[in-house]
Amino acid sequence: MKVLVTGGAGFVGSNLAVSLQDGNEVSVLDNFSSTDDKNLEGFDGNIINGDIRDSATIAKISEPDIIFHQAAITDTTITDQGTVFSVNVEGFRNVLDYAITKGINLVYASSAGVYGNGPVPMKEGQSSPLNSYGSSKLAMDNLAKRHWNSGIKIIGLRYFNVFGPRELYKKKAASMIYQLALQMAADKRPKIFKYGEQMRDHIYVKDVVQANVMAMKAKESCIVNVGTGKATSFNDVVAILNEVLGKDLEPEYIDNPYKNGYQNNTQASTENAQKLLGFKSKYTLQKAVQEYLTEIGMI
Ligand SMILES: NC(=O)c1ccc[n+]([C@@H]2O[C@H](COP(=O)([O-])OP(=O)(O)OC[C@H]3O[C@@H](n4cnc5c(N)ncnc54)[C@H](O)[C@@H]3O)[C@@H](O)[C@H]2O)c1
Numbered sequence: 001m002k003v004l005v006t007g008g009a010g011f012v013g014s015n016l017a018v019s020l021q022d023g024n025e026v027s028v029l030d031n032f033s034s035t036d037d038k039n040l041e042g043f044d045g046n047i048i049n050g051d052i053r054d055s056a057t058i059a060k061i062s063e064p065d066i067i068f069h070q071a072a073i074t075d076t077t078i079t080d081q082g083t084v085f086s087v088n089v090e091g092f093r094n095v096l097d098y099a100i101t102k103g104i105n106l107v108y109a110s111s112a113g114v115y116g117n118g119p120v121p122m123k124e125g126q127s128s129p130l131n132s133y134g135s136s137k138l139a140m141d142n143l144a145k146r147h148w149n150s151g152i153k154i155i156g157l158r159y160f161n162v163f164g165p166r167e168l169y170k171k172k173a174a175s176m177i178y179q180l181a182l183q184m185a186a187d188k189r190p191k192i193f194k195y196g197e198q199m200r201d202h203i204y205v206k207d208v209v210q211a212n213v214m215a216m217k218a219k220e221s222c223i224v225n226v227g228t229g230k231a232t233s234f235n236d237v238v239a240i241l242n243e244v245l246g247k248d249l250e251p252e253y254i255d256n257p258y259k260n261g262y263q264n265n266t267q268a269s270t271e272n273a274q275k276l277l278g279f280k281s282k283y284t285l286q287k288a289v290q291e292y293l294t295e296i297g298m299i
Pocket residue numbers: 006007008009010011012013029030031032033034035050051052053069070071072073074087091109110111112113158159160161162163170
């Protein structure tokens with residue numbers, strides 16, 4: 001099968017591209033605006049250096065059988081709505097138009113950012129984004145829904161907090177699991193926002209790859225959550241990291257600089273993902289952290 005992964009040099013995209021190359025002909029489209037080509041180590045498919053906002057570039061791509069759209073501005077602290085929307089919504093519109101014109105099914109990355117501080121567990125019918133990034137992902141979902149009758153299948157996956165290998169280059173934007181593990185491996189007390197009671201649904205990137213694979217076989221267009229259904233407090237993340245790293249470090253509580261626009265709790269309702277894709281995450285947080293830190297040589 002011929003597969004195109006947009007944003008394929010990024011964190012999730014590169015995991016997807018590398019995992020799909022076994023048995024498929026995989027191409028990656030990325031403008032390398034927020035990544036490093038080192039992230040594609042181990043990938044031996046086709047790499048297209050191009051921008052999703054440029055429909056001429058997209059039109060020239062040799063037609064795939066399926067598209068996984070991951071390219072986006074993923075920094076949730078960027079406040080300039082115009083910039084975020086031009087890539088996340090207008091770029092997506094180009095990819096969607098191309099997919100519809102050529103009759104290619106499309107799986108795209110949405111986000112739990114659409115839920116803001118809505119009630120948990122978060123269900124796909126809810127939305128109350130708190131920032132430009134979350135609003136752009138909601139706009140993508142609305143755009144996708146308007147094309148559900150266009151003859152192709154369009155599957156939106158609302159990822160929760162993804163962590164795992166190939167996120168290292170993201171630096172400040174890397175997952176909190178990685179940031180805290182880095183501090184703690186260096187025997188520094190982990191800095192978390194006061195008082196560590198905030199909750200997140202952390203999902204391992206290998207489960208996210210699996211959700212994408214299962215989305216290829218969806219019977220109809222849909223938007224579903226990709227989370228574990230379990231929320232873990234920041235304090236409990238520190239406890240798990242202490243155990244995995246063999247440390248005994250107390251958190252250092254700091255003020256949250258993002259008081260407005262900060263999601264305090266995220267937790268996915270996983271019913272629709274199970275019903276519509278047959279997807280259920282396999283990794284517990286402890287097992288994923290253990291495997292991840294081993295894989296990157298931290299333990
Ligand atoms: N990582 C998470 O926790 C998470 C959570 C929810 C949703 N998502 C979504 O999943 C997708 C992948 O996220 P990620 O964490 O891998 O992010 P990432 O920043 O690592 O990857 C995004 C990639 O898109 C590329 N890109 C940006 N603008 C582009 C453009 N105009 N044209 C072509 N390529 C462009 C970047 O260079 C980068 O390689 C994104 O759509 C993101 O919104 C991620």
